[in-house]
Amino acid sequence: MAAQTEESDCAREQTKAEQDVDQVRKRAARDQQRLDSGAVSSPKDLENLQREITSLAKRQSDLEDVVLEVMERRESAQERVAELTERVAAVQAKIDDATGRRDAAFEEIDGEAASVTKEREVIAGSIPADLLKLYDKLRAQQGGIGAARLYQRTCQGCRQELAITELNEVRQAASDTVVRCENCRRILVRTADSGL
Incomplete structure (x- = not known):
């Protein structure tokens, strides 16, 4: 100009x-x-x-x-x-x-x-209402992540290794029991790589 x-x-x-x-x-x-x-x-x-x-x-x-x-x-x-x-x-x-x-x-x-939202709706329909409610509450509190994978004895949500007593409790819990991380309180998802 x-x-x-x-x-x-x-x-x-x-x-x-x-x-x-x-x-x-x-x-x-x-x-x-x-x-x-x-x-x-x-x-x-x-x-x-x-x-x-x-x-x-x-x-x-x-x-x-x-x-x-x-x-x-x-x-x-x-x-x-x-x-x-x-x-x-x-x-x-x-x-x-x-x-x-x-x-x-x-x-x-x-x-x-949009695709993920549709997938979530389908999956959410097969999950018990009280578990879905807990997950949504945790997700809101934890910045969008309500559940985390337990990988080699470590919560992938907070990256903290579980104490031996916590690991024993998780081992003894039934496969359909909801277990949570003592550090971040997220729902722990157990897999073959969990180190149990």
Whole structure:
């Protein structure tokens, strides 16, 4: 925006400087025409007119230098605008790409979540209501994980190894008995790798 504003300011400044040069050029041409026409006969008026034409030529030269300097600044500003516009376009392309990948990932996650939710509903239908209620309560308390696998005598929820007395209680419990970790209170899921 700043570069575009600078370029716009330079364009206005260039237009004004070119108009000033044009006015001086027209005035010098009028004076030269008066001088060449012979309409001015007084030597003093002729001398004044020649001085003015010389002065106007100097003024025109100075103004043309200003125009050239402004044109150079404007060209530099235009190059800067073009460079920044190109960089903005490149960044926007990266943003668009990242947004597209994010949206695709969201769609994939939403699809997985819908699939897992359906699977959970089917499985939840086969679990006793009181056990499901306990699991949901623990899940809410434990950051989304209400049950953890017992792997090689270690609760995978809190990563704590069970004490020998706890292991003996788990060993002696019937296979359909709900056992819980003494450390994190999650439901322990027993498998062949539990180390019992």
